[in-house]
Amino acid sequence: MELFALVGAPFLVAAAAPLIWRLRGPLRAAAFVAVPAAAFAWLWVAPSGDERAELPWVTELGLRLVFELDGLSRLFALLITGVGAVIAAYTPSYFGKKREGGWFAAAVFAFMGSMLGAVCAANVLTLFVFWELTSLASYALIGFRHTDASARESALQALFVTTAGGLAMLAGLVLWGQAAGGYDLADLLSFDLRSHHRYPAVLALVLAGAATKSAQVPFHFWLPNAMAAPTPASAYLHSATMVKLGVYLLARFAPALGGTEAWTAAVGTLGGMTLVTGAVLALTTRDAKRLLAYTTVGALGAMLLLVGLDTPGAAKAAAAFILAHALYKAPLFLAVGAIEHGTGTRDLGELRGLAGRMPATCAVAALGAAGMAGVPPTIGFLAKEAALEAADGPFPEALAFAALGVGGAGFAAAAALVGLLPWLGRASARARSAHEAPFGMWAGPLLMAAAGAAAGLLHPETSLRLVSPAASAIAGETLQAKFAFWHGWNAPVMATAASLVAGAALAVRWDALRPALAAATAKPGRLRPEAWYAAALAAVRRGATVTVRALQHGKLRWYIATSLAAGLALALLPMLRSDAAGLSIPKAEWRVYELAVCALIVVGALGAAATRDRIFAIVCLGAVGLGTTLVYVIFSAPDLALTQLLVDTLAVIVFVLAYYHFPRALPQPPRRTILRDAAFAAAVGGFVTLLLLGASAQPARERISAVFAERSLTEAFGRNVVNVILVDFRALDTLGEIAVLAAAGVGVYGLLKLRRAREEE
Amino acid sequence: MRDYSLFVPEYIAAGAAIAIVAIELIWPRLRKDVLAYLMAAVSLGWLAASLAYLGRDPKEFMGVLVVDDFTTYFRALAAGIVFVTCLLSAQYLRRRTREASEYYGLLLTAGAGMSLMAAARELLTAYLALELLSFSLYILVGFFRRDLKSNEASLKYVLLGGFASAMLLYGISLLYGLTGNTTYDAVAEALANRSGDTDVAAIAAFVLIIAGLGFKVSAVPFHTWAPDAYTGAPVPITAFLSTASKAAGFALILRLFTNAFHTDPEEWRWLVAVVAALTIVFGNLVAIQQTNFRRLIAYSSIGQVGYMLVPVAALGYGDGEIAHAATAALLLHLTGYIISTLAAFSAFQAAYDRTGDDTIPGLRGLAETQPFLAMVITISLFSFAGLPVFAGFATKLFMFQASALPELMWLVGIAVAASFVSLYYYLMVMRQMYLFDPPEGASRFRVTPALWAAAAALMLGTIFVGAYPQPLFDAADGAASALFQEGAAPHQVRER
Structure with missing residues (x-):
């Protein structure tokens, strides 16, 4: 029951948000913070056993709404509610008196509920439902500044990329569920998929879902563009929580999908490439928010890399890094929001010497940057050490080790660029007019960043409560994660030191390096994944235009022709394949008058087609009708003959009446049209002839009148x-x-x- | 046996259809919206009369019609659709015509045609029921005699419809020639005992019948009438066309394919699959290009028909159990689709009554002038796109799951990808409503209570079916069971 309350409460707040927004001052912030803070507290103290709540949905199909809270879910739920509480406190100050803040809060809380639903779902269809809801919430939040055309475009882009991935994931999960005979996580995880023939397909589809949601190469382009969202949304959705859903998905399924070469190769490669790409691209932009977005891409790559690694320490490192990343990245984003609030810019080139003007924000940024760079004693340091340790080995681990080293250097440089340089030195023009952000905008972030620094020191507690249970869920067996600040002079320590030094050097020489780096990474249009997206969109639009022009032009003649041609093609295809069994030409003796009637029909039809005189064409059609009537007479069906005669006469009269107002001569069509129409007519005629021959091969049936006569009395x-x-x-x-x-x-x-x-x- | 009490609902519909014309003649000054509400009340009576047959043992009428839970399901749907259409028409028609009784009368006969199509167990009876529906619709589409667009729509519909009827009849006569009978049971038996390999006449019969029925449900490439008819028809008739006409077509298809054709699936199943694929791709692709809301809905509904043909193809590929599940899922999706469509049209009708503009940009800023209508349209469109918690998600999920046979995986893949594309053009509509300011001079407006209530109820229905599909699933499953009871479908396939 508590789990339903946990997932449902944010939705209730979302519904009431526009009303809550009307409250004044601290009351408003308090009302928003209450629910996530209470949820966080409950999650923190709740007994460590696995919680479970369940509601039937469609029983015949075995579909239920099931929530479960194990170690991994709990870690994510704590992040969602914890960061959520900080965001809830930050939002009122960020929007001030603007009315739209209420709607923003509503979307944020709807997102919070969806996100909690997704990580607590114990049924993959439930998971999918909430997964897509987070995409919708993200769409609303990125496009929140709807007067901005590029924001709308980015919102659409993010929605398309993530929804497409979501559908791929659903397909994969359905394939898996069908094989396993159920859609509960327990069914899926206990099924031996790895030796099933569907394994490659499921792996590819699930990976597509995770890669799009977690912005992995080549789908990474949507995340930096999503920075069009207001800063609290960027901090919450696009760094701390939503983008980690892909990681969550793979971590969740690692016990069943992982442990194969394909898994390690695919997930590891994807993560490693993304890690390096994100770390390098981060150094090419002067926009602080975009820079952070690229480091988020890189960090998500690192998480995937760790989930993909098949070494003992990998699960532990992944869990620790998920926690560490949320604790340092969200404060950094929020600090950038405060800087923009105080100075009106987020261009790193214009920001120098801010420390004196914005001391509190400076503290947030510095602490966050320490975590990102992996400076002891932050939990960022512990996570990074653990990661390097897990990757310390021969090929293929060596590759991961290298990627983590490069990524570490990039992160360290980025941390210096955001956490050190803007605050030091002589105040720039922008800095001189800067003012500190209001309390609500720095208190929460400072708390979070401090927790990130302290979590490293509170090691046994953090590990026991958060990291170990999550790592156990990822590994599929009970783990006891242990961290230490000092392991002696081993490879990870050296790598950490080297990456810190390299990062510092990069940051110092950044002004000179950045243009060169940007030029080196600028790929020709055709190689950029974003261009593929644009091309795909354009292709769909063009396809639509072409189809409309070709098939839906409003000309009735062509509509009929299309239907007929399609029917013909559909019927003729199998006939051509078969040996045309069942066809027989009836061998009958032909009488002279039968031949005469045939000739009348044929001549009439040809005449109607050939003439350019409307009235003559009608007369010819009349001849065809008369011929048909005679056929009925010959085969002794007088009632049919009479009806046919009446209808035909009437048709001729109506035709003449209607054509009375038209010019008598029909226009002469071009030769091509004539040939085309002739071919079409021949095809239809030939088809009908074939049919008649086929049908006449069937034996005749009894008559119904006898039945009536027989039963009438009885x-x-x-x-x-x-x-x-x-x-x-x-x-x-x-x-x-x-x-x-x-x-x-x-x-x-x-x-x-x-x-x-x-x-x- | 000849039990004439089986058709009380149809008596009500047909009787009321004649009576209302007489009523208008006798009291010409009666307000036209009163006529609408009167007929809405009649359809409620019709609904009640239909539900009285629920759960009873199936009863046949001379082997040509049967009243079982399947029939009841479609009777109830028909009555419900007519009810909503009457509410939609009330104000719209009152402003536009002086004679409205034929309009409502024809709605009732069309509804009766739909019920009979579901009840028919004989080819010619099915054909007659289909024509009853079609003829009513031909007139309704062209009801505004002085409106050129309405005329053009009706003319195209009649001509292409007549053409499709001819194909269907030709197919039926070929089938009669092959099997010597026209009742579904006898056809099934004859097909099962047919000797010989692929038969030209059999294939031709199936092709022609599928083409004729494909026209009715507007499956590609027999869909060409739909966009023009949807745009030219009176707005409530567009709603009626996109719901009743399709539901009726699928009622006929389901009974025909599960009772008559199931013994010889190899000849037609690939055909249905091909038509389904064409319909899905074409409908969704062309919808992207539309600027008129009704045309957009026309194409999107063509896409929806494509999805619904997927389980029909599954009838031919799976065994009896799969066929049962596919039928139930199709019924569920059809109903969810009808509820969402009617919700969208109730809201659109209310907006149209105000603006008189049926283009998509005509909905500009609706979120400000009438937020409630904007919300209803948004929810319906999300439901069409199959987004979670709305009807379309749950029903589409069941449908594709029931149809996910190894031979049809490609088709299900296409369908899922296409639903993704559909999100694009639905978002275009939402963009106009939410992101743009209303045109100069537009102000907030009120919606008539009847329309408001209809839109609200249907919107709640859309959410309810999506969030808790169990009750509707039970009903659909009950209706599907009627098709698979003993005698109805002993799934014995023709031996080669």
């Missing part, structure tokens, strides 16, 4: 067969006829009334 007790048919066998038809009569009566009454009305006028 079943309906009537000797007059016609009467019995009318009032008994086909009584419903008679009822219908009576209804028609009634309708006609009403019609006559209407006509009479109309006349009377006219006379009165």
Whole structure:
């Protein structure tokens, strides 16, 4: 029950957010903070056993709404509620008196609920539902400044990329669930998928979902663009929580999907490439927020790399890094938001000597940067050490080790650029007019950054409560994570030291290096994944235009032709394949008058097609009709013949009446049109002929009149067969006829009334 | 046996159809919206009468019609659709015509046609029921005699419809030639005992029948009438076309394919799969280009039909159990789709009554002038796109899951990818409503209570079906079971 409350409460706050926004001052912030803070407290103290809550959804299909709280879920839920509480306190100050803040808060809380639902879901379909809800919330938040066209474009881009990935993931999970016979996590994880033939497909599809959500190469482009969102949203969704869902997904499934060469190769390569890409690209931009976004991309790559590694320490390092990253990256984002608030810019080139003007924000940034660079005693340091230790080995671990080293240097440089340089030196023009951010905008971030620094010191407690249970879930076995600040002079320590030095050097020479780095990484258009996205979008639009022009132009003639041609093609295809069994040309003796009737029909049809005179064409059609009538006469069907004659006569009269107003001569179409129409007519005619031959090969059937005559007395007790048919066998038809009569009566009454009305006028 | 009490709901519909014309003639001064509400009340009676048959033993009428839970399901749907359409029409028609009784009368006969299509167990009866629906619709589409667009729409619809009818009849007569009978049971038996390899006439019969029915549900490439008819018809009729006409088509298809054709699936299943793929791709692709809301809905509904043909193809590839699940899932999705569509049209109708503009930019700034309507449209479109917690997600999930046979994986893949594309054009509509300011001079406006209530109820329905599909699933499953009871479908396939 508590789990339903945990997931449901943020949604309730979201619904009430616009109202809460009307409260004044601290009351407003307090109202927003209350729910996430309470949830955080509950998660912190809740008994360590696995919680479970369940609600039936569609029982026949085995679908239920199931939530579970194990170590991994708890770690994520604590991050979501903890960071969420800080964001909730930050938002009122960020938006000030603007009314739109209420809607922003509503979206943030809806996101919080969806995110909690996603990480607590114990059924993969439930997981998918919440997964997509987070995408929707992200769409709303990125496009929040909707008057800005580029924000709208970025919002759409993020939504498309993540939703496409989400659908791929759903496909993978359904394939897996079908094989496992259930959609609960327990069903999936206990099923031996690795030896199943669907394993490669499931792995690829799930990986696609994770890679898009967690902004892995080549889908990484959406994340920096998503920085169009207001800063609290960037800090919350696009660094601390939502983008980690992909990591969560892989960590969750690692016990069942992992441990194979394909897994290590795919997840490791993806993560390693993303790590290096993010770390390098971070140094190419002067926009502090974009820079942080790229380091987030890199960090997500590192997490994937660790999940993919098949070494004993990897799970521990992954769990520690997930925690560390949230604790340092969210404060950094929020500090950048405060800087922008205080100076009006986030261009790193214009920011120098801010420490005196914004001391509190400076402290936040410095602490966060220490964590990002991995300086002891922060938990960032412990996580980085653990990661390097896990990757300390021969190939393929050596590659991961190298990637982590390069990434570490990049992160250290980025940390210096955001955490040191803007605060030191002589105050720049912008800095001189700067002012400190309000309390709500630095208190929470400072708390979080300090926790990140202290978590390293409080090692046994942190490890016991947060890291070990999560690592156990990732590894699929109970682990006791231990960290130490000093291991002696081993490779990880050296690598850490080297990356710190390299980072510092990079930061110092950055002004000179940045343009060169930007030029080196600027790829020609065709190689940029973002260009692929644009091309795909354009291709879909172009395809739509072409199809509309070709097929939906409003010309009736062509509509009929399309339907006919399609029907023909569909029917002819299998006939061509088969040996056309069932076809037989009836061998009958032809009489002279039969041949004459045939000739009449053929000549009439050809004449109607060939002439350019409308009236003559109608006459020719009349001849065809007459010929058909004669066929009925020859095969002794006088009733049919009579009907055909009547209808045909009427048709000719109507045609003549209608064509009376048209010019007599038909326009002469171009030769190409004639040929095309002739081919079309020949195809249809040939098809019908084939059909008739096929059908006439079937034996004839008994007649129904005998049945009526036979049953008339026994079943309906009537000797007059016609009467019995009318009032008994086909009584419903008679009822219908009576209804028609009634309708006609009403019609006559209407006509009479109309006349009377006219006379009165 | 000949039990005439089986058709009380149809008697109500047909009787009311004639009566309302008489009523208008006798009291010409009666307000036209009163007529609408009167007919809405009649459809509620019709609904009640239909539900009275629920859960009873299936009863046949001379082997040509049957009243079972499947029939009841579609009767209830028909009554519900007519009810909502009457509410949509009330104000719209009152402002535009002086004679409205034929309009409402024809709505009722169309609904009766739909019920009979679900009940038919004989080819010609099914054909007649289909024509009853079609003829009513031909007139309804062109109801505004002085409106050129309405005329053009009706003309195209009639001509192409007549063409499709001819194909269907030709197919039926070929099938009769092959099997010597027209009742579904006898056709099934004859197909099962047919000797010989692939038969030209059999394939031609299936192709022609599928083409004729494909026209009715507007499956590609027999869909060409739909966009023009949707745009030219009176707005409530567009709603009716996109719900009743499709539901009726699928009612007929389901009974026909599970009762008559299931014994010889090899000849038609690939055909349905191909048509489904074409329909899904074409409908969703072309929808992207549209600037008119009704045309957009027309194409998006073509795409939806494509999704619904996937389980029909699954009928041919799976065994009896899979066929049962696919049928239930199709019924569920169809119902969810109808509820979402009617919700979208209720809101759109209310906006249209105010602006008289049916283009997508015409919805500009609706979130400010009428936030409630904007929300209803948004939720319906999200439901079409299959986003979670709305009807479309749950129902589509069940449907694709039930159809995910190894032979159809490619088709399900296409369908899932296409639903993703569809999100793009639905977002274009939402963008106009939420991101742009309303046109100069537009102010907040109120919605008539009847429309407001309809839109609100249908929106809640969309959310309810998505969040808790169990009750509707039970109903759909019950209806599907009627098709698979003993005698109805002993899934014995023709031997080669």
